[in-house]
Amino acid sequence: MTQHVVECQGVSRTYQDDAVPVHALRGVDFAVGTGEFVSLAGPSGSGKSTLLHVIGGLDRPNEGAISVDGEDINALGDSELADLRLNKIGFVFQAYNLIPVLSAQENVEFIMQLQGVDAAERGERALGTLDSLGMRDLADRRPGEMSGGQQQRVAIARAIVTNPVLLLADEPSANLDTGTTGELLELLKRLNKERGVTIVTATHDPMVMGYASRQVHLRDGEIVSE
Amino acid sequence: MPLKLLLQLSWRNLWRHRRRNGIMVLAIALAVTGVMLMNTLMRGMAAEMREAAIDNLTGHIKVIHPGYMADPGIGRGFEPEQGWEQALADVPVAGWAQRVRVPAVIMSERETRGVQLVGVDPAREAISFLGSLSVDGEALSGAEDRRIIIGATLAEQLETSVGRRLVIMTQGADGLNREAGYRIAGTYDADSNALEKVFVFTGAQTVARLLESPAVTEVSLRLESGDDIPLALAELGAVFEDLDVKAWQDLEPQVASMVLVADFGLYIMYFVIMGALVFGLVNALVTAVMERVRELGMLRALGMRPRSVVAQVVVESTLVMTAGVVAGLALAVVCYLPFSGGIDLSAFSETMQMMGVRNIFTPRLEVADMVIVFVLSLVLGVLASLYPARRAVKVTPLDAMRR
Ligand SMILES: Nc1ncnc2c1ncn2[C@@H]1O[C@H](COP(=O)(O)OP(=O)(O)OP(=O)(O)O)[C@@H](O)[C@H]1O
Numbered sequence: 001m002t003q004h005v006v007e008c009q010g011v012s013r014t015y016q017d018d019a020v021p022v023h024a025l026r027g028v029d030f031a032v033g034t035g036e037f038v039s040l041a042g043p044s045g046s047g048k049s050t051l052l053h054v055i056g057g058l059d060r061p062n063e064g065a066i067s068v069d070g071e072d073i074n075a076l077g078d079s080e081l082a083d084l085r086l087n088k089i090g091f092v093f094q095a096y097n098l099i100p101v102l103s104a105q106e107n108v109e110f111i112m113q114l115q116g117v118d119a120a121e122r123g124e125r126a127l128g129t130l131d132s133l134g135m136r137d138l139a140d141r142r143p144g145e146m147s148g149g150q151q152q153r154v155a156i157a158r159a160i161v162t163n164p165v166l167l168l169a170d171e172p173s174a175n176l177d178t179g180t181t182g183e184l185l186e187l188l189k190r191l192n193k194e195r196g197v198t199i200v201t202a203t204h205d206p207m208v209m210g211y212a213s214r215q216v217h218l219r220d221g222e223i224v225s226e
Numbered sequence: 227m228p229l230k231l232l233l234q235l236s237w238r239n240l241w242r243h244r245r246r247n248g249i250m251v252l253a254i255a256l257a258v259t260g261v262m263l264m265n266t267l268m269r270g271m272a273a274e275m276r277e278a279a280i281d282n283l284t285g286h287i288k289v290i291h292p293g294y295m296a297d298p299g300i301g302r303g304f305e306p307e308q309g310w311e312q313a314l315a316d317v318p319v320a321g322w323a324q325r326v327r328v329p330a331v332i333m334s335e336r337e338t339r340g341v342q343l344v345g346v347d348p349a350r351e352a353i354s355f356l357g358s359l360s361v362d363g364e365a366l367s368g369a370e371d372r373r374i375i376i377g378a379t380l381a382e383q384l385e386t387s388v389g390r391r392l393v394i395m396t397q398g399a400d401g402l403n404r405e406a407g408y409r410i411a412g413t414y415d416a417d418s419n420a421l422e423k424v425f426v427f428t429g430a431q432t433v434a435r436l437l438e439s440p441a442v443t444e445v446s447l448r449l450e451s452g453d454d455i456p457l458a459l460a461e462l463g464a465v466f467e468d469l470d471v472k473a474w475q476d477l478e479p480q481v482a483s484m485v486l487v488a489d490f491g492l493y494i495m496y497f498v499i500m501g502a503l504v505f506g507l508v509n510a511l512v513t514a515v516m517e518r519v520r521e522l523g524m525l526r527a528l529g530m531r532p533r534s535v536v537a538q539v540v541v542e543s544t545l546v547m548t549a550g551v552v553a554g555l556a557l558a559v560v561c562y563l564p565f566s567g568g569i570d571l572s573a574f575s576e577t578m579q580m581m582g583v584r585n586i587f588t589p590r591l592e593v594a595d596m597v598i599v600f601v602l603s604l605v606l607g608v609l610a611s612l613y614p615a616r617r618a619v620k621v622t623p624l625d626a627m628r629r
C-alpha cells in the first residue's frame with residue numbers, strides 16, 4: 001500500500017492522573033491504507049481506545065505526528081478538528097451513540113444535516129442505507145424503542161451514510177450477543193469489500209478480530225505485533 | 227448548524243422534560259402577569275396624578291410673572307397682548323385661559339378662612355377641573371358674573387350655603403386692602419377636599435373691578451398632546467419674554483417625580499421579580515445540561531461545533547422564556563380587560579377623596595410596557611442560558627462521553 005488514510009509517527013499520549021503519569025500510548029508508529037479493515041487488539045488499558053481517539057481527532061497526542069487523509073491533525077484548531085470529524089470520519093462508539101429525541105432516520109440524517117445536504121437527498125440516502133442494513137422498517141423509531149443491536153446498526157448507518165474516508169469503531173460489539181455481533185461483522189465486512197470503506201476497530205472480541213483483514217496488537221501503549 | 231435542526235432538537239428536548247419546563251413556563255408567566263398588573267395600577271395612578279395636577283388650574287403650561295411663586299398677588303400681574311396665541315400656530319392647543327388669582331380672606335358671619343380668589347372666564351375653563359365640576363346651585367354665567375362659587379367643604383367650614391353672602395378681603399395693586407361682599411351662586415364638589423377648601427371662583431372682571439386692575443396673574447394652556455410641551459415652551463418663551471413660561475412638571479415637581487418613578491417602577495418590579503426567577507431558570511438549565519452532558523459530548527464528537535451546542539442550550543432557554551412571557555402577557559391582558567374601563571371606588575370614596583383620588587380609578591396597560599417586558603425577557607433568557615451552555619462545552623467530548 002502506498003496510499004495511507006492514517007499515518008501515525010511516534011505518537012505518545014500521557015495522562016496526568018493524580019500526579020502519576022499514565023502512558024496510554026508510547027511512541028506508536030502506525031499506518032492504515034485505503035480499503036483496509038484493521039482490528040486493534042490488546043488487553044484492557046493497552047491504549048486501543050486512546051489510539052482511535054487521537055486518530056479520530058477527539059484527543060490530541062502529547063508527541064508525534066498524525067495525518068488523516070493527508071491532513072496534519074496537530075495543525076488544526078478545535079473547530080477545524082470538529083469539521084474533520086464531521087466530514088471525513090465516521091464514528092461508532094461503544095454506547096450512547098444516538099440522539100434520544102430523534103428517530104432512527106433522523107439520527108442517520110443528522111450528520112448530513114450538519115453538512116448541509118438538502119432534505120430530499122438526505123431522506124433518500126438515509127432510507128437507502130437503513131434498508132441495506134435491514135433497518136428500514138424501524139426508520140421512525142426512537143433509540144429508546146430499539147434493541148442494542150438495532151441501535152448499533154443505526155449508528156453504523158449514520159457513520160457510513162456520508163461516505164467517510166475512515167470508519168472508527170470502538171468495541172462495536174460490546175453490548176451485543178453473539179448472533180447480533182455476527183450480523184454486525186458481516187455488515188462491516190460487506191461495507192469494507194463492496195464500498196471500500198476503510199475501517200479501524202478496537203476490540204477484545206476474538207470474533208471481531210477474525211473478520212478483520214489485519215490485526216494490530218497493543219500492550220502498555222506500544223504496538224507489539226501485527 | 228442549520229437553524230431548522232437547531233430548533234427541532236431544542237423543541238424536542240424541551241418536550242422530553244415537559245413537566246419541569248412546564249413549571250418553569252408557568253412560573254415565568256405568573257411573574258410576568260404580576261409585574262404587568264402591578265404596572266397597570268402604577269401607570270393608572272401616575273396618569274391620574276398627572277391629570278389631576280394638570281386639571282388643577284395648572285394646565286400643560288402656565289405663563290406667570292417671575293416673582294409670582296414667591297409673592298403671589300396682583301402686584302405680580304401682567305397684561306398679555308391681544309392675539310398672543312397666534313404664536314402657537316403649529317402646536318395643536320386644546321384650550322387656554324387667562325385668570326387672575328390672588329390670596330384672599332373669606333368671611334361668613336361665623337368663620338374666616340384664607341383662600342385663593344380666582345377670577346375666570348367660565349367659557350374658557352373646559353381645560354381645567356372647573357369645566358367638569360358638579361355644582362350645587364348655579365355655575366358662573368360668564369366673566370361678568372358678580373357671584374361666587376365655593377367648595378362644598380369650605381361652605382361647611384364657613385357654615386354658610388347657596389344664596390347667602392360672604393365678604394372677601396384682599397390686597398389691591400397699590401398694596402391697600404380691598405373688600406367686597408358676594409352672593410354664593412353655588413357650591414362645588416371636587417375630587418379632592420383640598421381643592422374645595424382653597425379655590426373660590428368668580429368672574430374675571432369682578433376681580434378686576436375689586437382690585438382696580440386689568441392685569442391677569444396667569445395664562446394656562448392645555449395642549450392636545452403632552453409631547454408638544456417642549457415645542458410650545460419654546461414658542462411661548464419668545465412671546466412672553468419677560469415672564470416665566472413653565473411646564474406642569476416645574477409647577478408640580480412632586481407629581482412629576484411620582485410619574486417618573488412610575489416609569490422606572492416597571493423596571494424595578496421586573497428586575498426584582500424576574501431576577502429571582504432567573505436563578506431558578508439557570509438552575510433548571512444547569513440540571514438539564516448536566517443530565518445531557520454525555521449526549522452533548524457525543525454530538526460534538528460527531529463533529530458538531532461547540533458554538534452550535536451553546537446555541538442549542540440558548541435556544542432552549544429562549545423558547546421557555548418566550549412561552550412564559552407570551553402566556554404571562556396574554557394572562558395580564560385577560561385580567562386587565564374587565565377593568566380597562568375603570569374600577570369604581572365610590573364605596574371607599576371618603577378615604578379616596580382625602581387622598582385626592584377620583585371615584586373611578588382607571589388602570590392602564592400600555593403596549594409599550596408589554597414590548598419592554600417581552601424584549602427584556604428575551605435578553606434575560608439568553609443571558610441565563612450562557613452559563614449553563616458554557617458548562618456543557620467546557621468538558622471535552624471524550625470526558626463528557628465517559629461520564
Ligand atoms: N481520561 C483519562 N485520564 C486518565 N487516564 C486515562 C484516561 N483515558 C485513558 N486513560 C488511561 O490510559 C490507558 C489506556 O486507556 P485506553 O482506554 O486507551 O485502553 P483500552 O485499550 O481502550 O482499554 P479497554 O480495552 O479497557 O477499553 C489506561 O491505563 C487508562 O487508565
Ligand SMILES: [Mg+2]
Nearest residue numbers: 048049050202
Ligand atoms: Mg477502550
